[in-house]
Amino acid sequence: MKPVRIAALTTIGLALVMASTVAAQLKSPDDVKTGLRLLMQVSNDFKRQITAKNFARVPREFKEYTESADAVRTAVKDEPAAFKAKVESSLKAAVAAYQKVSDMSSTTPDADKLMAEHAKAVTVMNALFNLFPPELRPDPNAPAGLRGAPKN
Amino acid sequence: MWDRPDSQFYWTWDRKIASRCPKLKHLHPLSLRSTIPAMPFRGGPLRRDAPVARRRLLFVMLAPLLIPLGCGRGQKSAQKVVDLYIETDGDFIAFKTDTLTCPTGALVRLTFHHAGRLVTVRHNWLLTRADQLEALSKDFAANDGVVARDDPRVITATPLCDKGESVMVQFTAPSPGDYPFLCSTHPEDMRGILHVTK
Numbered sequence: 194m195k196p197v198r199i200a201a202l203t204t205i206g207l208a209l210v211m212a213s214t215v216a217a218q219l220k221s222p223d224d225v226k227t228g229l230r231l232l233m234q235v236s237n238d239f240k241r242q243i244t245a246k247n248f249a250r251v252p253r254e255f256k257e258y259t260e261s262a263d264a265v266r267t268a269v270k271d272e273p274a275a276f277k278a279k280v281e282s283s284l285k286a287a288v289a290a291y292q293k294v295s296d297m298s299s300t301t302p303d304a305d306k307l308m309a310e311h312a313k314a315v316t317v318m319n320a321l322f323n324l325f326p327p328e329l330r331p332d333p334n335a336p337a338g339l340r341g342a343p344k345n
Numbered sequence: 346m347w348d349r350p351d352s353q354f355y356w357t358w359d360r361k362i363a364s365r366c367p368k369l370k371h372l373h374p375l376s377l378r379s380t381i382p383a384m385p386f387r388g389g390p391l392r393r394d395a396p397v398a399r400r401r402l403l404f405v406m407l408a409p410l411l412i413p414l415g416c417g418r419g420q421k422s423a424q425k426v427v428d429l430y431i432e433t434d435g436d437f438i439a440f441k442t443d444t445l446t447c448p449t450g451a452l453v454r455l456t457f458h459h460a461g462r463l464v465t466v467r468h469n470w471l472l473t474r475a476d477q478l479e480a481l482s483k484d485f486a487a488n489d490g491v492v493a494r495d496d497p498r499v500i501t502a503t504p505l506c507d508k509g510e511s512v513m514v515q516f517t518a519p520s521p522g523d524y525p526f527l528c529s530t531h532p533e534d535m536r537g538i539l540h541v542t543k
Contacts, residue, residue, distance in 0.1 A: 231436055231464060238438075241533075245486055257464050264436075264463040 219329075220271040226329045228265035229322060232287070233331035235261050236311075236318060239294060243307045251298035251307075258291045265321075276324075283321035290314035425451040427518070431537075432458035433468055436508070438528075440470075443537030445526070451518045461508035468528045470514070471502035472539060478525045482532035490530035500524065 219225055235258045242250045262284050269280050294310045301307070322330045427447045434441040441460065447453050457470040469492070473481050477498040485491075492502050501516040521543045528535035 227435070227463075234438055235464070247486070247489075250489065257466055260464045 219269075219325075221268050222329055224268035225265065225325060226331075228261060228268045229325065229329060230331040231261035231264055232258065232318060232321075236291070236315060239291065239311055239314075240308070243294075243298070243304055243311060246302075246304055248298040248302040248307075252295045255291055255295035259288055262288050279324055280321070283317075283324055287314070287318045287321050290317040424517075427451045427453050429453055429455040430458070431455065431470060432460045433535075434460070436461040436463045436466075438466075438531045438534040440526075440528075440535055440537045444540065445537065446540040446542060447518045448542050449518050449521045452515065453518050454513065454515050455503070456511055456513050457503045457506060458511040459506040459508050463508075465508065467505040467507055467530055468535065469503045469505045469512070469530070470526055471529050472500040472516070472524055472526045473498055474500065475523060475525055478527070478536075482527065485527075485529045485532040490528075490532070492529050502529070505530065 235254055238257070239251060239254045242248070242254055265280065265284060269277055272280075290310075291314045294307060294314055297307055297310055425448060429445050429447060431445060432441050433439065445455075455470065457468075459468050461468075469490075471492060481496075481498050490505075492499060500519060501514050503512040503514045506512045518541050521541050524539045524541060526537050526539055
């Protein structure tokens, strides 16, 4: 095996170990899981409102999205500054992406264009999710009410 | 009432109370304050030390009014009362416990609690019939979850509820069967079944 490949594999392995370490060290993993799950839930609601052409309700979904983002901020408030900064940066990017969808819903009430913009926002949100260990990330394929966590 | 020594009216029917309680006013068609003193009792208005015959007369006058009230209460208390509780799954769009059970004909007192803390979104609990569920959901998706008061598809519903609050609804359980319930603001995601038993 070439040294370059070995180095790449080692790097990936180290990244995975570091991610699991972060998970183990998170002060409030349940709150983080809830916050991320809320972001996913609201994102799906965005999609539903756009599909149903209920454009007037998209800004309200954006309000819920910002509240969910605040829930994530609160959940990581006791984490190390470097990690918090990464999360904050990704959160800002995600909120900005969804705000663009929200703004477009009033200026460009076109379902196809809004869906395309929403897809971009989901990509930005997934980058945020990737900062957290897999066991805390929401499952986008889970049915409503069960997204990311088993129902009590 | 009876202990006011200087009162001219030992049976008082305060008009202020009557105006606050229209039901009582309705049940008592006589305006006692104005009518009783004017009644031709010899010896003036009724007093605490009035002869027994006058009290009997008063009793006879009031009995027809009070008996129906008593009968009505008896019928209500015979109905079985069932208390049900359901809440949201925290801030998530789901009912926590999606099945409820009650016997048919029971007086159901359902409490719905919005257990959310983080996101400002309103929920309610609405009971319908299985064959109306999809049409109702579609309408709610289109009209922002507004429940028309006279919608025949809705058996009963709580008001919309903000996070941290509880609302209650009381209804008589319908005939045996499975009845879907849902939240009108999230009709596709927040659903469950009320099992009405025999």
